[in-house]
Amino acid sequence: MDKEKSTTEKKPVTQDEVLLASLKLFSEKGYFNTSLTDIKDAVGIKTTSGIYQHFKNKQAIADTLYGNILDSLSISIDDIRRRNRKVPDQLREIVDLLFKLADDAPEVIQFLLVVNIKEILPEQKTVIDTAPFNKMRRVIQNGIKEGDIRAMDPLIAYSYFFGIIKHTLSLVLSGDLPKDADNYQSQAWLAAWSSIAKR
Amino acid sequence: MDKEKSTTEKKPVTQDEVLLASLKLFSEKGYFNTSLTDIKDAVGIKTTSGIYQHFKNKQAIADTLYGNILDSLSISIDDIRRRNRKVPDQLREIVDLLFKLADDAPEVIQFLLVVNIKEILPEQKTVIDTAPFNKMRRVIQNGIKEGDIRAMDPLIAYSYFFGIIKHTLSLVLSGDLPKDADNYQSQAWLAAWSSIAKR
DNA sequence: GTCTATACGCCGATAGAC
DNA sequence: GTCTATCGGCGTATAGAC
Numbered sequence: 001m002d003k004e005k006s007t008t009e010k011k012p013v014t015q016d017e018v019l020l021a022s023l024k025l026f027s028e029k030g031y032f033n034t035s036l037t038d039i040k041d042a043v044g045i046k047t048t049s050g051i052y053q054h055f056k057n058k059q060a061i062a063d064t065l066y067g068n069i070l071d072s073l074s075i076s077i078d079d080i081r082r083r084n085r086k087v088p089d090q091l092r093e094i095v096d097l098l099f100k101l102a103d104d105a106p107e108v109i110q111f112l113l114v115v116n117i118k119e120i121l122p123e124q125k126t127v128i129d130t131a132p133f134n135k136m137r138r139v140i141q142n143g144i145k146e147g148d149i150r151a152m153d154p155l156i157a158y159s160y161f162f163g164i165i166k167h168t169l170s171l172v173l174s175g176d177l178p179k180d181a182d183n184y185q186s187q188a189w190l191a192a193w194s195s196i197a198k199r
Numbered sequence: 200m201d202k203e204k205s206t207t208e209k210k211p212v213t214q215d216e217v218l219l220a221s222l223k224l225f226s227e228k229g230y231f232n233t234s235l236t237d238i239k240d241a242v243g244i245k246t247t248s249g250i251y252q253h254f255k256n257k258q259a260i261a262d263t264l265y266g267n268i269l270d271s272l273s274i275s276i277d278d279i280r281r282r283n284r285k286v287p288d289q290l291r292e293i294v295d296l297l298f299k300l301a302d303d304a305p306e307v308i309q310f311l312l313v314v315n316i317k318e319i320l321p322e323q324k325t326v327i328d329t330a331p332f333n334k335m336r337r338v339i340q341n342g343i344k345e346g347d348i349r350a351m352d353p354l355i356a357y358s359y360f361f362g363i364i365k366h367t368l369s370l371v372l373s374g375d376l377p378k379d380a381d382n383y384q385s386q387a388w389l390a391a392w393s394s395i396a397k398r
Numbered sequence: 399g400t401c402t403a404t405a406c407g408c409c410g411a412t413a414g415a416c
Numbered sequence: 417g418t419c420t421a422t423c424g425g426c427g428t429a430t431a432g433a434c
Binding site: 126160 | 354359386
């Protein structure tokens, strides 16, 4: 369980190393099953003290982790919206992104979808009140206005569309769907889009 | 959910009282944010010792809670399948049940959907490997065989159908969708069913 | 920035009287 | 079955030397 580095390497532990190791552990075992001792081991230092150089406490790690992930997601979505004019294309690329992340950086998606942020950080905003998710809702709102998506409460549309996407990703991450996310993407996109598209 | 304990008994704390209080706390604050002290307070005894009369440890509480909920769900689904011959009707009634529970016993749905059982009980089966969920999958399999549902991997169909249902219920439970679950039911059912129905 | 050392609160859990 | 009392331990966090 402990990954020791028998090699003697100097380790200036950076903030990013701590974040990376924590993300991995949190997504594998859960926040509450991860102690600072675990993190310190994963990072390769002898005591937990080094961690406190970068973070006030354990919560702060989860907090910045969460913030970073949301920020990067937010930026990606901005980029997608800039590059695509039509709403269906925008949504399609967002789905692309999420499925690609599920294969390439599963910890990120795991953290986003499975970890219950309210339980860890009671003061944090609900996922749904964060920048990237607001942007997704705005995309959907535009889709309704432009007539690509059926007239309905945007939040409901969001719920259907991402319900299918998230649930599929969840089953992939848990291993219940055995292949890579990539294999389920186009089908899932179609189902999700059909559930809100004007017919 | 609970075994019938239909009385107004006096002081002695029953197993069901502990289960009920724990369910409430777990679904409100999360398993790890709930201490035995919290449970003992909720139950109205002075020390945690009483709890150990009924349960070996804290995990055992969550374990039997989980088992009870799954059992009762399983029984309900059996009942639904017995009363309805056609697959769409069966699914419709399952959705009925889940939405009704979300309004009448939100803790139960919260526990089922939001609580990550693997984090609490690493030895437990995935939700998807439990009796009630297997039965739901079997319903879907039948639907495919009988031609009501499109030909596809049953697990994928499950993912789409319940992705929409679960996500909608999640948003209701979190308060992001402001009204009672009841208000979103028929629309959600239609979207979920359309996502897998033969067209 | 990393170490040694240490503090200490909280929680889960047990023993034994009533 | 509930109480009093208590224990061990883990996990978080700090102080201060290097």
